[in-house]
Amino acid sequence: MxxxxxxxxxxxxxxxxxxxxxxxxxxxxxxxxxxxxxxxxxxxxxxxxxxxxxxxxxxxxxxxxxxxxxxxxxxxxxxxxxxxxxxxxxxxxxxxxxxxxxxxxxxxxxxxxxxxxxxxxxxxxxxxxxxxxxxxxxxxxxxxxxxxxxxxxxxxxxxxxxxxxxxxxxxxxxxxxxxxxxxxxxxxxxxxxxxxxxxxxxxxxTSAMTGIAVLNADLAGRAVGWSIALTAAMAEVQNARTEAWHPAFGTLRPHARQIETAGLLRAALVGSERVERRCLADRILTDVPRQTEERAGQDAYTLRCAPQVIGAVWDMLDWHNQVVTTELNAVTDNPIFPLPHDDGPLVLHGGNFMGQHVGLASDALATGVCVLAGFAERQMARLTDETLNRGLPAFLHQGVGGLNSGLMGAQVTATALVAEMRTQGAASAQSISTNGANQDVVSMGTIAARHVQHKLDMLMRVQAILALSMAQAIDIRSQDQTGLSFSPVALKLQAYVRGISAPLTQDRPLGRDIEAIAKAFAQDAPPS
CATH class of the missing domain: 1.10.275.10 (Fumarase/aspartase (N-terminal domain))
Known part of the structure; x- marks a missing residue:
């Protein structure tokens, strides 16, 4: 992040x-x-x-x-x-x-x-x-x-x-x-x-692709941070089990950012009374007749596998950033006039202008960005589906159901954005000979970096829609009779969103709210 x-x-x-x-x-x-x-x-x-x-x-x-x-x-x-x-x-x-x-x-x-x-x-x-x-x-x-x-x-x-x-x-x-x-x-x-x-x-x-990739690195890091923050809030509004985020999983599968993601998720839940912290196996089954559990013994993958999904994207982002940092601080000309060493040549002709490194790294990041967007869209879909959201109203509507549709339209927008993101394939694999066959293999690195830029813009909108849903769900849960507290981090996230978008007590157009939250996400780190 x-x-x-x-x-x-x-x-x-x-x-x-x-x-x-x-x-x-x-x-x-x-x-x-x-x-x-x-x-x-x-x-x-x-x-x-x-x-x-x-x-x-x-x-x-x-x-x-x-x-x-x-x-x-x-x-x-x-x-x-x-x-x-x-x-x-x-x-x-x-x-x-x-x-x-x-x-x-x-x-x-x-x-x-x-x-x-x-x-x-x-x-x-x-x-x-x-x-x-x-x-x-x-x-x-x-x-x-x-x-x-x-x-x-x-x-x-x-x-x-x-x-x-x-x-x-x-x-x-x-x-x-x-x-x-x-x-x-x-x-x-x-x-x-x-x-x-x-x-x-x-x-x-390779200055255009490298410059754009630098900006992509910055924005993708923010997107990873928001994905973690929104997932932690999702756990609270869904009364999730935290067992899947236990440190032992990272110890036994030591991908660096999987470990860090799980740690950040656990830290965000400090002070919450709305998650189940006991391990499933802590329960001792007696010889009473077995009955179907009221809820599944394990949470859906959009919660249970969050460290593995977000952590994998984050690890890949680290590699992207390593490539981009190297490229930013490198000579990418032809010819070059190298520093003299032992009467070496004054000038050398070669191919440091080939942008394949940035192209491949950008295509990898584009895939990761799509993964984060799909992850957020599925979280939002679960949160708005009354058959899956554990007692919340359909599409998080308030007021009279049917008369009000809540976030139904916004959920469709999130789906459309993810679909559009998936229509752009890997640019760096699209080499076409040009320049009289002098450039008989090319990197398409700038197109790849621009694709990432476009996909990041859409990802921020998908995450903004999820954030609207999360704030709405916290609003609704806070009105229940359990008296269970949300974590300070979740309440800060709710306040952040509500500082931009008012509670949805009856249907209204949400397009401008989504754009405003997406713009804020692109500039800010999540509250902690």
Whole structure:
């Protein structure tokens, strides 16, 4: 469960490494940045190696050659600036809706972190433009479609470069646009000159998919946290048995996040009088005639197997985050100008721009997100079904049944959202040869990351619907005659939801309530 560091920072000095937590805070414009002297030195040295290669008239892709399948066409060094400009021109063919404010800023930040490793050869002017944007409240307007994520995210990054040249637009979080020179004036920079090979240094890398994956990591962590919180509340309103969450299960099957999930579920129930804490086998059966139990001896899997389901998704999220952190702090260019070792080469040609790692990790996370959504939808379905919810009214309606339908419509919406999430398959397996068969295998990593982003938005809505149901169930249970107390955590969850959505005493439209809770879930950690 990814939670942001409680220690509030206002400033970070960037060197080689940045965490997902700090990256998200920087992207959200909560933290300003400056470069560590070592990072500056690495970038200067890499640019000097680039200048040496140019001075020695070496055969280098994108400096003295064309691009892609045209790399066998030599280009005179005197045409270097035009070559870089034409690179940006032909790549700026993106279409579709623009990346959101956070995603566009995340892409810029990921490009900066790659360059700071000191092997890209970008100029001081180019690096300064990236820093100026990150330290502002602006994002470049960049189409979301058009990259296959194999030679990096060429298309969206080319549109970013056009913005830095004063030939695009920037926008702020409120959606205000600053076109052409007005945008550069807001940043306090001059139009970017590509004469120093900055075109290739800025467009060649996995920065769009990596930036989006960073944001996905943050939001998925919150979703895991809400899944645990909602499941604990579910146990209380369903008078569940806690035996299945005993620590012995984790000891005997030691998946790290299964153990942690069970521990958090147990901790959330402290103070509750509404769960059954005795083990089933504590009961001694006598020789009296056996009768059918009033309720099942074990709870349904959406309660009993919660540590195994949520914990598995959480473990997979940890792997996703490990991959994304590595990618965020890596060189993803071609060619590269590596740090010199024992008279090693000044320049190397290869394929670090291939986004397969991020693509596969994103597809795995997409599956996990669908699992969490299906889990929440089944919990909500059980909670609203009068044949399964242990005495609660059908669809948690209040007032006259039939005249009021309660959360019936919201439950259908949750089902529809889960169905839509399941229609998108694994993007990273959809390689299609392109670029004159030069890119004969591609990662589709950015499409995979965008799919996760879309699915996370829907997951938050499904969890919001479940939260509405949970608050409604706590409302109803609190009116019963048992006098049994809910845990402080469950009551905090109820108050959190009720701070956004009023109790449903008679039917009313719930769409705006669902959206408001989903938005809050995306920003907040669960109450504890």
């Amino acid at each position: 990814h939670l942001r560091d409680c220690a509030q920072k206002s400033h970070i000095v960037l060197d080689r490494q940045v965490s997902i937590t700090d990256a998200v805070a920087i992207i959200d414009h909560g933290i300003s940045i400056e470069l560590h002297p070592d990072a500056v030195a690495r970038c200067v040295a890499a640019h000097q190696r680039l200048q040496q290669v140019i001075a020695e008239d070496r055969h280098v892709y994108g400096l003295t050659t064309g691009f892609g399948p045209l790399a066998n066409r030599l280009v005179d060094t005197s045409s270097g600036a035009l070559l870089q400009q034409n690179l940006v021109h032909h790549l700026a063919s993106g279409v579709g809706p623009a990346l959101g404010w956070r995603a566009a800023r995340a892409m810029v930040f990921a490009r900066l972190m790659s360059i700071l490793q000191g092997a890209s050869g970008a100029s001081e002017l180019a690096i300064n433009a990236l820093i100026k944007l990150i330290n502002s409240e602006l994002a470049p307007e960049v189409p979301s479609q058009g990259t296959v994520g194999a030679s990096g995210d060429l298309t969206p990054l080319a549109h970013m470069v056009l913005c830095f040249q004063g030939r695009g637009a920037f926008f702020d979080k409120a959606g205000r646009f600053y076109h052409s020179q007005n945008g550069l004036d807001q940043l306090g920079i001059a139009p970017l000159d590509l004469a120093q090979r900055d075109g290739l240094a800025l467009v060649n890398g």
